[in-house]
Amino acid sequence: MGILSGGMxxxxxxxxxxxxxxxxxxxxxxxxxxxxxEPPNGQRGxxxxxxxxxxxxLGTDFANPNAWLxxxxxxxxxxxxxxxxxxxxxxxxxxxxxxxxCEERGAExxxxxxxxxxxxxxxxxxxxxxxxxxxxVEVAWNVVDQVALVGTTSEKGIERVRTRFHRTFGLExxxxxxxxDLDDTLLGEDLLATxxxxxxxx
Amino acid sequence: MxxxxxxxxxxxxxxxxxxxxxxxxxxxxxxxxxxVGRVEAWVDDRLSFRPPGGDRAxxxxxxxxxxxxxxxxxxxxxxxxxxxxxxxxKRDDREYTLQLGGTTLDVRGLKLPKLxxxxxxxxxxxxxxxxxxxxxxxxxxxxxFAAERTGPAWKQEAVPSLAAWARxxxx
Numbered sequence: 001m002g003i004l005s006g007g008m009x010x011x012x013x014x015x016x017x018x019x020x021x022x023x024x025x026x027x028x029x030x031x032x033x034x035x036x037x038e039p040p041n042g043q044r045g046x047x048x049x050x051x052x053x054x055x056x057x058l059g060t061d062f063a064n065p066n067a068w069l070x071x072x073x074x075x076x077x078x079x080x081x082x083x084x085x086x087x088x089x090x091x092x093x094x095x096x097x098x099x100x101x102c103e104e105r106g107a108e109x110x111x112x113x114x115x116x117x118x119x120x121x122x123x124x125x126x127x128x129x130x131x132x133x134x135x136x137v138e139v140a141w142n143v144v145d146q147v148a149l150v151g152t153t154s155e156k157g158i159e160r161v162r163t164r165f166h167r168t169f170g171l172e173x174x175x176x177x178x179x180x181d182l183d184d185t186l187l188g189e190d191l192l193a194t195x196x197x198x199x200x201x202x
Numbered sequence: 203m204x205x206x207x208x209x210x211x212x213x214x215x216x217x218x219x220x221x222x223x224x225x226x227x228x229x230x231x232x233x234x235x236x237x238v239g240r241v242e243a244w245v246d247d248r249l250s251f252r253p254p255g256g257d258r259a260x261x262x263x264x265x266x267x268x269x270x271x272x273x274x275x276x277x278x279x280x281x282x283x284x285x286x287x288x289x290x291x292k293r294d295d296r297e298y299t300l301q302l303g304g305t306t307l308d309v310r311g312l313k314l315p316k317l318x319x320x321x322x323x324x325x326x327x328x329x330x331x332x333x334x335x336x337x338x339x340x341x342x343x344x345x346x347f348a349a350e351r352t353g354p355a356w357k358q359e360a361v362p363s364l365a366a367w368a369r370x371x372x373x
Binding site: 003004007008009010011012054055066070073075140142149153175177178179181182183187188190191192194195196197 | 208209210212213215216217254300304306307308309310311312313314322323326327329330333337340341344345348349351352361
């Protein structure tokens, strides 16, 4: 559920910082620089993240402005890939391979270095055939009002987007508070000074 | 990274309670200052409660009109505060439903009015425009709450009225 379709689950942010002249081309370059990339040697257990087009999790070149710039909104998504091996099956398989290694050589114990090698080979084989779990957090950034919507309320997901947003654009996302929109700042201050109603009601 | 004005958790719960109470008291009609104007809004098919210092729901009421149940009033009388509510909003002929709550008034599962659109780009822009309208209404409701909560009549009039409303009927 996010910004593009379905029920919208979002947290709102104020974007702090200014866009430079020629921001359109700059934003495209910045998105491409921090886009999602597959590592050349394949993914193991680490998490991989990067920007993709909001409507295409394989779209990383942002070449078509219509795919990411719908004035006044800039839209994109953070793709996060994670591969996880079944730990109990990995452990049992390594133990079996260690027993076989000992039987073949008539040895009582397998050296730690050999056990490590067997485990790494097994992990390489399994990781190379396993597909990642892919998650997507959509972002819509109004570059006129400097407001951004992030399509999750998970704290981990929010922090991930904020950190990458800052690294990508050099701008900060400040979580929206209902108090920010009050026209009368004194009202906000008075509200902040209130104490909780006793017993939740009175 | 710092955030905007800190939002004390009790304000989220009190805003939701105020919204529930006002909606029932005024037959779902809120006349808000411009640019929002008149909206209809009510608690829909879900309410959840948490302990005053907590950040998770410990009691959830769902189904048809849960806000009218004895359990809902009993939760308030027992000292629990609202954690989130499913809200239905209507402005002119446009209707929105969402789950609003948590300690920072998060918006979850916001269903927007559908508009016939030509293409994906227009559809996204329409969704963002509709979100903008929803946010405007939310701002208006919160501003109305803020004015009442900090006004002179809060302690003398609103709190006694709210407490009487929240009290479970004597069996």
